[in-house]
Amino acid sequence: MTTGLDGVIAAQTRLSHVDGEAGRLILCGYELEQLAGHWTYEEVVALLWQDLVPHPADLRQALGSGRTQAWQRFSPLLPCLDGMSAMEGMRFLLAAMPDEPVDATLLLAAAGVAMATAMRRAAGEMAIAPEIHLGHAADMLRMLRGRAGDIAEIRAFETYLVAAVDHGLNASTFTARVVASTEAGLASAVIAALGALKGPLHGGAPGPVLDMLDAIGSADRADVWVETAIARGERLMGFGHRIYRVRDPRADVLKAAVNVLRGRSNRIALAEVVEQAGLKALARHKPGRRLDINTEFYTALLLEALDVPRAGFTPVFASARTAGWIAHACEQQQTGRLLRPASQYVGPWPEPHLA
Numbered sequence: 001m002t003t004g005l006d007g008v009i010a011a012q013t014r015l016s017h018v019d020g021e022a023g024r025l026i027l028c029g030y031e032l033e034q035l036a037g038h039w040t041y042e043e044v045v046a047l048l049w050q051d052l053v054p055h056p057a058d059l060r061q062a063l064g065s066g067r068t069q070a071w072q073r074f075s076p077l078l079p080c081l082d083g084m085s086a087m088e089g090m091r092f093l094l095a096a097m098p099d100e101p102v103d104a105t106l107l108l109a110a111a112g113v114a115m116a117t118a119m120r121r122a123a124g125e126m127a128i129a130p131e132i133h134l135g136h137a138a139d140m141l142r143m144l145r146g147r148a149g150d151i152a153e154i155r156a157f158e159t160y161l162v163a164a165v166d167h168g169l170n171a172s173t174f175t176a177r178v179v180a181s182t183e184a185g186l187a188s189a190v191i192a193a194l195g196a197l198k199g200p201l202h203g204g205a206p207g208p209v210l211d212m213l214d215a216i217g218s219a220d221r222a223d224v225w226v227e228t229a230i231a232r233g234e235r236l237m238g239f240g241h242r243i244y245r246v247r248d249p250r251a252d253v254l255k256a257a258v259n260v261l262r263g264r265s266n267r268i269a270l271a272e273v274v275e276q277a278g279l280k281a282l283a284r285h286k287p288g289r290r291l292d293i294n295t296e297f298y299t300a301l302l303l304e305a306l307d308v309p310r311a312g313f314t315p316v317f318a319s320a321r322t323a324g325w326i327a328h329a330c331e332q333q334q335t336g337r338l339l340r341p342a343s344q345y346v347g348p349w350p351e352p353h354l355a
């Protein structure tokens with residue numbers, strides 16, 4: 001009897017494949033490395049949304065006007081909440097829109113606007129209106145920080161959005177598919193997925209990686225710090241993965257993106273020393289299981305170097321992943337099949353004389 005659904009195939013998908021043994025992430029026939037750092041977010045979303053949008057250029061334009069629509073229609077109504085709660089709150093605002101049910105593009109645009117608007121307000125800053133002609137990555141970065149990014153920053157942020165867009169049947173994507181299978185609609189599937197993502201075991205975000213780097217403080221303390229942490233039975237943040245038995249392929253594309261920002265963060269050199277110290281110590285303490293860095297390690301460095309506040313790491317991840325959830329929800333809807341797994345009853349049975 002399997003609990004936790006490990007190894008159970010619950011869907012067939014053309015969207016993404018995670019190969020944990022070989023350390024590969026394939027998105028619609030492309031290796032992640034072919035896309036991240038090379039394709040725009042819109043191009044990758046168009047690849048995932050083949051049945052929904054005709055051309056990436058159309059998607060860029062449609063997303064721009066979606067952001068503007070979302071901003072005009074509901075951003076004044078968004079309460080001052082943390083980014084994830086604001087995105088979950090989209091459900092009520094979307095339901096009040098005249099063209100409900102909303103389409104995929106407006107939903108993705110609205111997720112970004114809700115996230116950026118709420119985070120600015122929660123930090124006591126003025127929310128920034130979208131700029132219709134910008135690409136989604138450039139505008140999201142601008143709306144989050146209140147200032148435009150330069151080419152290197154936009155490219156790094158776009159690399160992150162692409163690396164985060166889809167990743168097999170993880171907990172939030174599975175949630176989106178379950179809700180979509182009931183024909184509840186795309187918006188409900190995305191809102192449910194947000195709830196699954198925010199738990200610390202899933203999208204708990206790379207914030208703890210930065211906490212660890214804060215605690216280590218300087219490169220000369222790295223070896224002793226990681227040794228002591230592992231000896232105490234603690235987990236090194238940003239190391240290990242449930243599926244990957246080798247290095248998480250997202251870690252390398254993010255590390256390459258972070259390297260371009262090297263001059264803008266004084267933490268990257270420390271992080272590299274901690275990476276090496278962690279790998280050495282884990283190889284010694286856990287010889288039977290190769291533990292390498294995961295996506296969260298360099299996500300933390302990248303978002304920090306871009307001046308995204310730590311509180312925004314999970315919401316930014318969620319806004320990027322929204323495109324993947326929508327693609328999976330549509331794919332599930334097309335099967336016309338309600339997802340309804342079985343459970344094994346382990347409770348008491350009625351006494352025979354009462355039956």
Ligand code: ACO
Binds near residue numbers: 230238242295
């Ligand atoms: N630091 C120290 N030891 C570790 C770590 C780590 N980061 N990860 C695993 N181990 C240990 C386990 O305690 C276990 O030890 P044991 O055999 O003595 O009990 C052994 O290595 C094998 O563990 P796994 O079965 O590989 O780990 P599991 O699949 O249960 O957990 C997880 C995966 C939760 C990601 C884990 O590696 C971890 O807690 N990492 C740190 C937190 C983190 O970075 N999370 C983000 C993951 S990426 C993502 O979800 C987007």
